[in-house]
Amino acid sequence: MSTTDITLTAVEDSETTPLTPGQIFRQRLFGHTGFLIGASIILAIVVVAIFAPLIAPHDPYVQSLSTRMLPPVWSEGGSWEHLLGTDQNGRDYLSRLIYGTRVSITIGIGAATVGLMIGVTLGVMAGYFGGWIDHAISFLLTAQLALPGLLLAMALVFIIGPSIWVVIGIVGVLHWTYYLVVTRAATQRIRNLDFVAAAKASGASSRQIIWHEILPNLASSIIVIFTFELGIAILAESSLSFLGVGIQPPIPSWGLMIAEGKQAMFYRPWLVVLPGICLFLLVIGANLMGDGLRDITSPEGRNE
Amino acid sequence: MSLLDIQNLDVTLALPNGPLKAVRDVTLTLEPGESLGIVGESGSGKSMTALALMRLLPRSATCEAEALRFDGQELRDLGDPAFARQIAGPRIGMIFQEPMTSLNPVYTIGRQMTEATVARGLLSEAEARRKAIDLLDRVGIPDPEGRMNQFPHQMSGGQRQRVMIAMTLMLDPELLIADEPTTALDVTVQAQILDLLDDLRRERGMGLILISHDLAVVAERTDRVAVMYLGEMVEQGTAQEVLYHPQHDYTKALLAAIPRLDGPARVPAQEAAAPEVEKVISATNLCREFHSRKGLFGPKKTVRALDDVSLELRRGETLAVIGESGSGKSTLARILLGLDLPDAGDVRMLGRPVLDLPGAERASLVQPVFQDPYTSLNPRRRLSEIISRPLVLRGEGDSASRLAAVKDAMEKVRLPGRLIHAYPSQLSGGQRQRVAIARALITEPEALICDEPTSALDVSVQAQILELLDDLRAKMGLTCLIITHDMAVVHEIADRVAVMYQGRVVEEGSASAVLDHPSNDYTARLLAAAPRFGATRDLEVVQ
Amino acid sequence: MLRYIALRAALALAVAFTVSLAAFLLLNVAGDPAQAIAGEDATPDVIEAIRDRYGLDRPLPVRYFDWLGGVLQGDFGTSYYWHKPVAELVADRADETITLALSALSVTIIIALPLGALAALNPNSWIDRFALGVAVSAQAVPNFWLGLIMIILFGVMMPIFPVSGDSTWKHFVLPAFVLGASSVPAVMRLTRTGLIEVMGADYIRTARSKGFRGWPLLRRHAMRNALLPVISVLAVQLGQKFGGSVITESIFAINGLGRLALESILGMDIPTVQMLIFVFAIVFVAMNLLADILNAALDPRIRIG
Amino acid sequence: GPSDDTLRAAMSEEILNLDYNYTTKREYIILAQLTDATLFNIDPETQEVLPSIATSYEFFDETTLDVTLRDDVKFHDGSKLTPADVAYTYNWIKDERSESNAAGVVRRWLDTAEVTGENTLRFHLASVYPLVIRDMAARIMIRKDGTYDAGGEVDRDAMAQDLIATGPYKVASFEPGTELVLERNEDYFGEKPAIGTIVVRNIPDIGTQQAEMMSGGLDWMFKVPLDLAQSLGATPLATHLSGNDLRVGFLVLDSHGYTDPEGPLTNVKVRQAINHALNKPEMAEYLIGGSSEAIHTACHPAQFGCDTSVTDYPYDPEKARALLAEAGYEDGFTLPLWAYRDKAAAEAIAADLTAVGIDVDLRYVKLQSLNQARAAREIPAYFGTWGSGGTADTAAIARIHFDMESDRNMSGDQALADEILSAEQTVDQEERKEIYSSALGKIADEALWAPLFTYSANYLVSPELDFPLDPDGLPRLQNSSWK
């Protein structure tokens, strides 16, 4: 299709100024059900995370060994004191789930940001400079994809010592490839567009071109990937914690809670099911948001 | 009885920001054997009209009409399956606008050509094959038998377009709709295809609807012309009436905007340019090769984009570089701008090697204007930022003085000031091209290098841009190098012309000399094939 | 073509060596293999004996080049744990993982392709929404959790399938489902968008202008184009399934390479880890290559020359 | 099940090597009990020496030991056991080339073993070593002459898979890491086991094991987490058995200041405060369960020489706080606490310490990471456990933890180390006991450790299985029978 612009010169003085990209974006945003659902879930969870101390009925770290492994209120032997029962150290399960939002969200955002930094930097470099830089980065990509993350996680946890920051670093270092692939392709495409040539002809340096011309055009796809990576990072953290090389006890991480509940899962399935559902909701929220943002930012919309 | 009778056709598109009436109240009739041209600028609804008739509208579109009769039969009464079986293909055929993508890339030409007839049981496999080869031969494809086993990507754009036409003709349609069958084709090929369509119409009494935005083509080839504007059919009549006695304002404007090869030649800026005139840019013996690999496993291929090209651009003149697609024009421009390095030869600006010039200095000497106004502006930046960018890069002035400069530049290119904070996506193509020119002018360069500055634009817009360039040149004494493949453009604004063919400059001289008395074969062919709007008049005289 | 394959093979080897070097270094910084082998109640003399026995007291570069030298002669060393050549070990375990990976891939295909195609043909219908729901959910379910839930559901609450071991095909049903489910979203989405894109392509419009519609249109014109990217993604997914079976295999006690990898990593069985990573890297790169070749074979635009 | 007279047991750890001379882990001891016989046995109840392959022993002098063998012992391949086989086994293990996991033990005391008669042999000891019979009973499995170096070529894996030993069961088939099938050895010289076949399956995931147990595919599981054992044991599908275990849990504190010479742990008051802060009885009752009990000694109370009259620091958070304040840490301090198992207990310890104001940075890592960091002296405190290899003698825990050579010793106390070593050179048992009392008293007074609790071994067995438990905590499957 050669052009889809109907405001031609002859009618250029018509009153209706077309919407700015920002306005169109917002309009589409609020018309996208999936996005709205996802955003509400995320918003709700973020609110829970921020106000965890106010919402949680108990201190998530206070143990009471004599009242350990209490069942939730709807089961036989449950009490209103501990709505969802207690864990193997007698800590209130609901409170731990509530505080778990903090862990997941911090790690999700942190790790997705670390991945973004690495992936976008490498992607833009590979796409913009091409040549051997591109080859070297592709090699790195393949090597990264072939290396088991578990190994890296174990080593790093050992070298640096376990902390939430280390987990953020590890998950981030393991999840930059998606950013790289997308930004590399986009940069290669944009690099050849005329406005880049125009900037070059105006004497702009490579750095100036990347910052001023290329990155703004990558922003929307980066945001979309970020949203997806948010979910992926949260799952990755839970897997690492499940395997015991992620978040350290006694910090309440949902993955760790699943691992702890696994032993008793046949008798106290809620120990596994509840944190799993929390994870599921959070990640589905992030994914719906990601899907929504992608639909909204891709020029064609979802279907056409 | 008319072959086709459309009454009050409406097509509405559901767009994210509200419904768009792409076609409004269009009424059309066509007699058997008659040819109708539909003209109008891009986006005026020409294709939508045709697609509505073929029931190929995009999903989001709805169509209504008071009557939609074909050969006396009301098409609206027909269900989709019946329409597909009876009408689409054997009765109405359509040739699409995009030759590069209209053939399925994973099947052979032969299969695509024969499948419809065979599937309908009209011909046997072997008969269909014979007919296909015959038709390929008719549309001028060399070695039609061999071509049957080739894939679309193995053919050039023009060949694909011809395959499309042959494929449509396999079913012997009574009505052929050709939607810009020749855009993206060389003028020489274009002529050949239009001739073929004419022949077929005469031979078979086939009705033809020819959609185009090229008035010259329509004038030459059709009996009747309909003009569309913003979804409405503003004028309809015989080609004679419409093109030489237009009634509607828009038609008049459109006609006035057409660049003409036979109009009054412009007065060259410097008649008989003296040899000591200062050279703004001179290029000597430029060579540039590209190595590319076709596909993942393909062999390496070397393309000589520039082969020993020498050229100079003198102060104050307008030099046009013409040549067919792929002849190396853009490559030359990039090298002249210092955006690409030649393998051999050198480029000097005001006598100094371009490589020794720092970016900022080079930028103040020469600025580019590119072909496609849609990609030459950063979609994420506001106009004020885009236009002032070269100043920012040079570190010139403060934000207030830059803003003043931007306003000034916008005024020069006649852009309304209210657009200063708009994004490119809010602008029309012509406006965008003005922004690109404003950006090029803001540093007050000595020269502009314009790489097909108007080829993506409508004729009316094109005229405005060319006029603007001419104007600026007159006012500011700009030196201009314009790359184009349109002879008419050359005729309108160039002082001198250089003709490129396969990476070489095959002819160079003053515009009038080259256009009127080409000394090179290729130039002569190029000129002969260019459609001339005035040509119908000659025809008439002959008749 | 041959040149290209040779290049890619060289790349695969380079990747494999780089990655196994990385693995070697990581394992050695992460802990002392001798300690790991000796176990929790090991006395220092036991650890010393083990260190002696495996030459773990030699400097790192010596050990790595020793390994490298062996590999170049086709000898991947002897496992610290299993006391047999690692190559034999890997060969022994490979069939379980291959079975698992292939059956997981079949699960993916069986679920993802029809769902994606139906969704594409009826955009915005309930089936499209359903497919999207499946994709979004499958993406959000932690793999290990799904495994545990499957065990609770089908191993205990409704004991239909065995939950551990690898002796019959029944043993592979649940793990294949769990592993396969993780690829469903990607493949389904790709099928859907691919098909939607193809259905909107100009050549489909051309075919419709010739009077094709419905199933013949789909079969004759759309299918092949839409499946091209899907096939290559499937090949890549298969490559990832090999390395990705770690958690699934250990949850379902399948004696394959994934579990071997996990246990060798946790137990610091360096020769085994190195060979496994080497193999995974090669499989990964090989699958990518396979994807390219398949694409080239199916798409005439990519010339094989 | 009884229908096919096959006992199906599960183990999480992979079984790869059947030769206990070349392995260490607990699973291998259990298997060695089934397949191997040693010279002597120790009665798990009374700690008395019982005859096995050997019928009697006699010290010729302090460093010369004469042993008489039975004459009806046959290897699994049918050949008869001779004193030459026994001498070969001991000499081989001591040999430089053997690199056996038992080498350290044997080298500690063996000079050489020689055949002295048809059924007799003599061990020349390198030093006075009162525990020699115990080591012989626990560690050295008898092999045929020439097993490991037949034809001069050393093959340490000779017995790893096709084990030829003398125990009550013989190997019918073995797939390393997957399944081991044992059959009753009809030629066994001792009392023949009641059950005909034992199948040991490797199932790494405890949940999977449990599922198998519930569906009747398993008869015996061990190392079962308490909660699971209790829950499943409450159903008719399985019986929960809880037995003794010689394993004890404790905190080792860097009292010497290896990590920080000025660190808080170098202050005895701080260490005592830590001891007071821990609610050991609750941990023992709720987290370990079964027969688990709180301890205040650096040994298992069932061990010989484990004097329980040493200083006790009962749970008293107030006192702990007061001690911390006295030591100048009223605002607490940060304590990186390492742990590698029993996460719930580790968390409970951390929580108790946090409650008295110590800011615990719990570092729950893999065993080897902990070991490596400890070897590098980077660990100020860790939650350790020790199983004494099933040996009910304080020597089995004291030396490894308080010898100056050992990185587990974070006290840096030379006098204490000397004392503990001297106990091992003392033949007189009463005298030994006193030495241990003194050493343990010193450990307690100085609060070098914070002893926590004894472990209990939790088993889940099929309701049809009669599985007797021994007080030393070592499961002996050969003693089980069908009900």
Ligand SMILES: Nc1ncnc2c1ncn2[C@@H]1O[C@H](COP(=O)(O)OP(=O)(O)OP(=O)(O)O)[C@@H](O)[C@H]1O
């Ligand atoms: N698939 C589509 N979705 C939304 N809008 C469309 C679509 N196709 C065309 N339009 C809009 O419909 C209007 C008419 O388009 P149409 O293709 O008929 O123009 P045209 O006259 O053929 O132009 P051109 O000369 O560029 O081919 C335009 O405003 C265009 O933007």
Ligand SMILES: Nc1ncnc2c1ncn2[C@@H]1O[C@H](COP(=O)(O)OP(=O)(O)OP(=O)(O)O)[C@@H](O)[C@H]1O
């Ligand atoms: N970056 C590149 N890599 C490989 N080949 C190139 C590249 N740029 C140009 N070419 C090739 O060089 C030749 C000349 O290209 P160029 O763009 O200069 O042609 P042009 O005359 O501007 O054509 P058009 O009228 O289509 O713009 C063409 O064959 C083209 O395929």
Ligand SMILES: [Mg+2]
């Ligand atoms: Mg059109």
Ligand SMILES: [Mg+2]
């Ligand atoms: Mg060009």
